[in-house]
Amino acid sequence: MNQRLADILLESFPRILTQGLLVTIPLTVLSFALALVIAMVCAMIQIANVRGLRQVVRFYIWLIRGTPLLVQLYLVYFGLPDLGIVLPSFPCAVLVFALNEGAYCAETMRAAIESVPKGQLEAGYCVGMSYFQTMRRIILPQAFRTAFPPLSNSLISMIKDTSLAANITVTEMFMTAQRVAGRTYEHLALYAEVAVIYLLFCTVITRLQAFGEKRLSRMNGGNVIRA
Amino acid sequence: MLELKDLHKSMGGTEILHGVDLTLRKGEVLAVLGPSGSGKTTLLRCLNFLEASDSGSVTFLGKEFDMSAVSRKDIAEYRKHTAFVFQNFNLFANKTALQNVTEGLTVARKMPKSEAERIGMDALKKVGLADKADSYPSRLSGGQQQRVAIARAIAAQPDVIFFDEPTSALDPELIGEVLNVIKQLADDGMTMIIVTHEISFARSVADEILFMDNGKILVQTDTKDFFEKNDNKRVREFLGSLSERMTFNENKDQKNHSAAHSSGTSDGKRGRVRKKGRRKK
Numbered sequence: 001m002n003q004r005l006a007d008i009l010l011e012s013f014p015r016i017l018t019q020g021l022l023v024t025i026p027l028t029v030l031s032f033a034l035a036l037v038i039a040m041v042c043a044m045i046q047i048a049n050v051r052g053l054r055q056v057v058r059f060y061i062w063l064i065r066g067t068p069l070l071v072q073l074y075l076v077y078f079g080l081p082d083l084g085i086v087l088p089s090f091p092c093a094v095l096v097f098a099l100n101e102g103a104y105c106a107e108t109m110r111a112a113i114e115s116v117p118k119g120q121l122e123a124g125y126c127v128g129m130s131y132f133q134t135m136r137r138i139i140l141p142q143a144f145r146t147a148f149p150p151l152s153n154s155l156i157s158m159i160k161d162t163s164l165a166a167n168i169t170v171t172e173m174f175m176t177a178q179r180v181a182g183r184t185y186e187h188l189a190l191y192a193e194v195a196v197i198y199l200l201f202c203t204v205i206t207r208l209q210a211f212g213e214k215r216l217s218r219m220n221g222g223n224v225i226r227a
Numbered sequence: 228m229l230e231l232k233d234l235h236k237s238m239g240g241t242e243i244l245h246g247v248d249l250t251l252r253k254g255e256v257l258a259v260l261g262p263s264g265s266g267k268t269t270l271l272r273c274l275n276f277l278e279a280s281d282s283g284s285v286t287f288l289g290k291e292f293d294m295s296a297v298s299r300k301d302i303a304e305y306r307k308h309t310a311f312v313f314q315n316f317n318l319f320a321n322k323t324a325l326q327n328v329t330e331g332l333t334v335a336r337k338m339p340k341s342e343a344e345r346i347g348m349d350a351l352k353k354v355g356l357a358d359k360a361d362s363y364p365s366r367l368s369g370g371q372q373q374r375v376a377i378a379r380a381i382a383a384q385p386d387v388i389f390f391d392e393p394t395s396a397l398d399p400e401l402i403g404e405v406l407n408v409i410k411q412l413a414d415d416g417m418t419m420i421i422v423t424h425e426i427s428f429a430r431s432v433a434d435e436i437l438f439m440d441n442g443k444i445l446v447q448t449d450t451k452d453f454f455e456k457n458d459n460k461r462v463r464e465f466l467g468s469l470s471e472r473m474t475f476n477e478n479k480d481q482k483n484h485s486a487a488h489s490s491g492t493s494d495g496k497r498g499r500v501r502k503k504g505r506r507k508k
Contacts, residue, residue, distance in 0.1 A: 116320075117315075117317070119313055119315055119317035120317050120318075120319055120320065122277055122311075122313070122317060123311075123313065123317035123318070123319065123376075123379075124319075124331075125277070125306065126275060126277075126306060126309075126310065126311040127310075127330060127331025127335060127379060127383060128303065128306055128307055128331050128335030128336060128383070129330070129331060129334050129335045130303075130335075133334050133335070137330070137334060138319045138321065138322070138330075141321045142320055142321050145321075219321070
């Protein structure tokens with residue numbers, strides 16, 4: 001490796017990593033937290049079969065899952081100003097990622113809740129507990145354990161998807177690498193470098209997932225949870 | 228204490244229960260028999276409002292409930308005095324045996340944890356599972372799970388317990404331990420409605436038999452009369468089809484648990500006299 005290339009990589013590494021920690025991670029965490037809230041609400045509306053709202057939720061999930069994330073970003077960032085709605089790039093990215101991921105996670109959560117045998121809800125009723133008490137104390141903890149691995153998957157996807165925010169002028173990790181590459185013409189090196197940093201982030205999440213699964217398993221009393 | 232009048236219930240456009248009546252006195256054990264698909268389980272589920280009914284009324288502890296238009300509050304009040312034991316146990320998988328028993332007490336009845344645990348341990352002792360208090364359901368056998376479910380039912384100190392085929396999901400060698408526990412409850416004077424396919428068990432433990440066929444009650448009568456004097460054609464057919472199995476069960480019972488879970492006239496008679504004594508009218 002020649003000296004110039006080594007210098008470029010060494011000089012850009014902290015810059016890219018910093019943008020990762022300051023922009024990519026907050027963008028991911030904020031969006032994902034919001035997505036979980038959206039998903040939870042959507043899943044519960046579907047499970048509890050709230051009339052009217054259920055159709056709205058189905059429509060939302062259909063719309064989001066049927067269109068590309070990049071198109072959604074462009075629609076909101078470049079399209080909505082035509083209607084007089086102008087959002088700064090970072091909040092716009094958070095909004096779109098949350099809405100997008102929320103739709104996918106809603107399906108994950110709905111499936112997880114439905115996977116808990118319905119009889120436990122009835123047993124809850126029969127010992128005098130209400131729907132919400134049984135949901136909160138019995139059904140959701142078990143559903144969460146089932147949903148945890150696919151939700152971790154979604155989180156990992158999202159970290160990488162945030163690179164799309166570069167398209168709407170959010171200076172996150174990928175855009176920082178892009179700029180250095182444009183200036184130095186070292187495309188292979190810079191994109192490999194940013195790939196390694198994404199890999200690093202995702203590895204951390206994977207480790208956290210393994211740890212989380214172990215804890216959840218212990219809280220639910222062992223490997224087999226269904227009677 | 229419980230009187231059901233003219234219960235109708237349809238599912239998917241087909242009427243399953245065509246006007247069912249039944250009465251239950253305090254301290255009485257009522258066994259519901261009948262062929263598969265006759266509506267026994269549906270009847271029991273309607274009785275605890277797990278299924279909505281099309282019409283009918285139930286009078287329970289002096290209060291009348293319209294079964295087709297009962298409020299959520301009334302259902303909650305009603306269920307405070309009843310307990311339900313399911314065919315598939317339906318234990319809370321994320322709770323230990325003891326927590327399964329105390330959950331309803333602490334959450335629904337706002338009982339302090341220490342008091343709930345004391346009641347819970349008593350209930351587990353009663354079903355012989357005090358040593359499994361900290362085990363999760365996934366670590367228990369089917370018979371043990373059902374006994375925990377029964378402990379959960381009695382911990383609520385209900386006025387009546389509904390049993391929906393409590394041994395149908397169990398391996399044959401585990402049935403006895405569950406029936407023994409139910410029999411013990413009967414001896415303690417617990418009021419129960421038991422949907423079951425265990426004919427010899429019903430004969431030895433029930434005060435009255437209710438025979439259902441095709442969504443109707445054909446017979447509700449004294450247990451002894453049901454088995455000895457009944458001349459209803461459907462009942463005779465039903466008992467006839469089971470007679471081979473009954474003989475087999477009796478033999479097995481004599482070998483395994485002769486005292487508690489057995490049938491035959493001599494034991495039946497003894498049960499009769501004892502139960503008449505404790506029945507409060």
